[in-house]
Amino acid sequence: MATKKNSPKRKALAAKEVSKRLVDLAEQVLIQAEQGENPTVAIPVRSLSNVHFNEERSIIEMGDRTQKRILFNVNMAKKFMQTFLVAAACKDLVESGKTTSIRDLFYMTKHTLPKSGENTFNDQEESDPIIEDLEVAIQALREELHLFASNRGGLVGEITIVDAGDTIDARHMGTGGWAVPSIVEKDVIQFKKCSAEFILLVEKDAVWRRLNEDRFWKQHKAILVQSNGMPARGVRRLLRRMTDELNLPLYVLVDNDPWGLYIYSVVKQGSINLAFESIRMAIPSARFLGLSSFDRERYDLPDTVTITLDNKDETRAKQMMDYPWFQNRKWKRELKKMLDSKVKLELEALSAKGISFITEEYLPRKLHENDWIA
Amino acid sequence: MATKKNSPKRKALAAKEVSKRLVDLAEQVLIQAEQGENPTVAIPVRSLSNVHFNEERSIIEMGDRTQKRILFNVNMAKKFMQTFLVAAACKDLVESGKTTSIRDLFYMTKHTLPKSGENTFNDQEESDPIIEDLEVAIQALREELHLFASNRGGLVGEITIVDAGDTIDARHMGTGGWAVPSIVEKDVIQFKKCSAEFILLVEKDAVWRRLNEDRFWKQHKAILVQSNGMPARGVRRLLRRMTDELNLPLYVLVDNDPWGLYIYSVVKQGSINLAFESIRMAIPSARFLGLSSFDRERYDLPDTVTITLDNKDETRAKQMMDYPWFQNRKWKRELKKMLDSKVKLELEALSAKGISFITEEYLPRKLHENDWIA
Numbered sequence: 001m002a003t004k005k006n007s008p009k010r011k012a013l014a015a016k017e018v019s020k021r022l023v024d025l026a027e028q029v030l031i032q033a034e035q036g037e038n039p040t041v042a043i044p045v046r047s048l049s050n051v052h053f054n055e056e057r058s059i060i061e062m063g064d065r066t067q068k069r070i071l072f073n074v075n076m077a078k079k080f081m082q083t084f085l086v087a088a089a090c091k092d093l094v095e096s097g098k099t100t101s102i103r104d105l106f107y108m109t110k111h112t113l114p115k116s117g118e119n120t121f122n123d124q125e126e127s128d129p130i131i132e133d134l135e136v137a138i139q140a141l142r143e144e145l146h147l148f149a150s151n152r153g154g155l156v157g158e159i160t161i162v163d164a165g166d167t168i169d170a171r172h173m174g175t176g177g178w179a180v181p182s183i184v185e186k187d188v189i190q191f192k193k194c195s196a197e198f199i200l201l202v203e204k205d206a207v208w209r210r211l212n213e214d215r216f217w218k219q220h221k222a223i224l225v226q227s228n229g230m231p232a233r234g235v236r237r238l239l240r241r242m243t244d245e246l247n248l249p250l251y252v253l254v255d256n257d258p259w260g261l262y263i264y265s266v267v268k269q270g271s272i273n274l275a276f277e278s279i280r281m282a283i284p285s286a287r288f289l290g291l292s293s294f295d296r297e298r299y300d301l302p303d304t305v306t307i308t309l310d311n312k313d314e315t316r317a318k319q320m321m322d323y324p325w326f327q328n329r330k331w332k333r334e335l336k337k338m339l340d341s342k343v344k345l346e347l348e349a350l351s352a353k354g355i356s357f358i359t360e361e362y363l364p365r366k367l368h369e370n371d372w373i374a
Numbered sequence: 375m376a377t378k379k380n381s382p383k384r385k386a387l388a389a390k391e392v393s394k395r396l397v398d399l400a401e402q403v404l405i406q407a408e409q410g411e412n413p414t415v416a417i418p419v420r421s422l423s424n425v426h427f428n429e430e431r432s433i434i435e436m437g438d439r440t441q442k443r444i445l446f447n448v449n450m451a452k453k454f455m456q457t458f459l460v461a462a463a464c465k466d467l468v469e470s471g472k473t474t475s476i477r478d479l480f481y482m483t484k485h486t487l488p489k490s491g492e493n494t495f496n497d498q499e500e501s502d503p504i505i506e507d508l509e510v511a512i513q514a515l516r517e518e519l520h521l522f523a524s525n526r527g528g529l530v531g532e533i534t535i536v537d538a539g540d541t542i543d544a545r546h547m548g549t550g551g552w553a554v555p556s557i558v559e560k561d562v563i564q565f566k567k568c569s570a571e572f573i574l575l576v577e578k579d580a581v582w583r584r585l586n587e588d589r590f591w592k593q594h595k596a597i598l599v600q601s602n603g604m605p606a607r608g609v610r611r612l613l614r615r616m617t618d619e620l621n622l623p624l625y626v627l628v629d630n631d632p633w634g635l636y637i638y639s640v641v642k643q644g645s646i647n648l649a650f651e652s653i654r655m656a657i658p659s660a661r662f663l664g665l666s667s668f669d670r671e672r673y674d675l676p677d678t679v680t681i682t683l684d685n686k687d688e689t690r691a692k693q694m695m696d697y698p699w700f701q702n703r704k705w706k707r708e709l710k711k712m713l714d715s716k717v718k719l720e721l722e723a724l725s726a727k728g729i730s731f732i733t734e735e736y737l738p739r740k741l742h743e744n745d746w747i748a
Contacts, residue, residue, distance in 0.1 A: 098729055099587060101580030107725045112678050119678055148583070154553045163548020174537020175562060176553040179528045181583075188549060206475030209522070209555075213473060304486050304493055351481045355472055 148182035157223035256291035522556035531597035630665035679723035
């Protein structure tokens with residue numbers, strides 16, 4: 001079941017290198033000031049206009065347009081100051097080996113400027129975009145700046161993981177599983193004894209628990225991951241590392257609705273908003289296992305478990321048909337079938353055929369018949 | 375640091391007993407039918423009017439008013455049928471030893487009645503209250519009916535837990551921790567080697583991670599639990615079992631705002647909506663450790679990290695002052711101080727004093743000075 005390697009691959013940055021890039025950013029400004037120039041930083045533009053789909057690599061990428069942030073400019077002086085406040089805080093974090101949340105960073109950098117009485121930041125909506133600016137400016141991911149996002153997702157299955165020096169045998173994690181942390185870079189998380197043949201990502205916690213209770217991962221030699229909705233960055237990065245380093249195929253199991261398909265597409269190609277992360281997060285080789293719009297007929301599911309598409313669903317499905325990364329015959333067929341049948345299906349709908357139908361019939365048949373879309 | 379036992383204590387029901395109660399419910403209806411009576415079930419009333427605060431036990435309790443659900447009654451026939459559909463599905467779950475989500479149960483019991491063309495359930499909003507009816511009718515918790523709610527919360531610290539036969543040493547769970555499952559009854563989860571002296575429940579995942587990274591639990595011999603907001607039922611039940619069986623005090627650390635205080639009060643006394651669970655979930659001995667409205671001055675926190683109370687906060691705080699379970703001098707002082715100062719504080723605000731201020735100064739001083747409210 002080996003799969004082709006994800007490409008392109010980019011090495012994780014060592015703390016030393018991140019720290020150096022932060023210092024370089026500051027020194028460049030000092031040099032400009034000493035030379036009597038107006039200090040300026042170039043920040044890559046993070047908007048739809050600077051995003052494109054790289055067909056060859058099959059990921060959503062950020063373009064190379066940048067905007068200037070200038071110190072002596074009434075509109076930019078505050079943001080300029082904020083950029084370096086955040087950079088200084090990140091340098092402290094990286095050098096002390098500590099990590100924190102983006103909310104915490106806001107509080108760490110918020111204070112009142114002595115003479116003006118003005119606050120450095122008024123709310124977190126001001127500091128979050130500055131973090132993203134910094135990520136793209138020095139080309140280091142948030143996690144490499146020692147900042148974490150939310151901690152969501154669980155894992156069980158045929159692998160042993162070392163997490164901060166502790167050995168976690170995911171074959172013996174009971175009903176709860178191992179909580180996937182937000183920062184999963186190599187210096188914290190390492191993979192050991194892996195006897196899995198594939199990874200299954202399930203959007204829903206409840207379905208993951210059904211599969212765990214039935215020991216699906218044991219019978220099928222799998223790593224079973226749940227993301228509780230759109231996967232957090234930690235889960236995406238962990239899956240990417242697993243597919244890269246363990247050379248395992250990744251199957252994605254989501255609801256049959258536009259949101260489920262969108263989750264799959266973000267896992268596969270990245271998102272528009274965070275295109276600069278694709279290079280570390282996207283998994284172009286990810287396979288869509290289900291629920292397919294054709295499963296209702298193929299698995300003889302009763303009509304009572306379908307839900308009628310609402311206007312928002314329809315608009316979203318039509319939008320997705322136009323995305324460059326959905327221009328694949330099988331995908332178009334999938335979306336068209338959903339729109340034609342006018343219904344969506346949740347993963348739980350499979351339970352209408354019996355509580356362990358998903359474990360005993362649906363998934364084994366799907367995998368056996370290679371009934372997935374790449 | 376031993377604490378007084380929670381009271382009252384109620385033994386968990388064995389699967390056999392749950393199954394028997396479900397069968398009894400059905401047999402009672404059969405007998406009524408055979409005797410030519412109109413089949414009737416008595417369901418305890420689950421509304422504010424049937425809830426009161428038991429001062430002696432210090433928990434919110436359900437009263438003993440019931441309402442009748444009658445088969446041959448145009449308004450009740452459907453609900454009557456639904457009650458037994460859900461009961462039958464739960465009986466199957468309990469007897470097969472499987473568990474599932476309440477969403478799944480909805481799909482398991484949803485079908486179209488052959489002649490009328492009518493659906494047994496149209497949406498989950500119909501099946502969820504029936505589950506609660508069944509819980510109170512046979513006095514078995516949802517978890518004992520093998521139904522689970524959401525899976526939220528993490529744990530690390532000085533304890534070894536057996537989860538479905540797997541031994542989880544919470545001292546070696548890395549950065550992610552053990553994901554607390556939704557069903558934590560004795561047949562699934564057992565406590566082994568506990569070297570902890572207290573439990574600390576932290577509302578926020580990010581703060582929990584700070585404390586875990588700093589190995590707070592190791593230095594202070596604690597079990598560190600995070601609930602990611604209002605604790606899920608699994609977390610509440612686990613904490614209750616730990617305080618009961620391990621005789622450990624529980625400290626609660628939440629934001630200093632009405633929502634944080636509400637979280638504490640639910641952990642301590644139970645909630646109005648789910649008063650029938652208090653007997654298994656509430657922990658009257660729980661101690662409120664912080665953030666206190668007085669911490670701002672006591673720990674010299676800068677004004678920049680405060681957030682002004684909005685109208686909703688003020689209304690909520692005033693409401694809470696009237697609750698029978700907030701009629702304690704220290705609590706009134708706490709709420710009054712919040713209203714007078716007109717500000718709230720998040721746990722992250724402590725980071726303004728340094729990233730590990732919470733670990734190295736705030737918590738040790740709080741615990742050392744016994745600066746908490748019971």
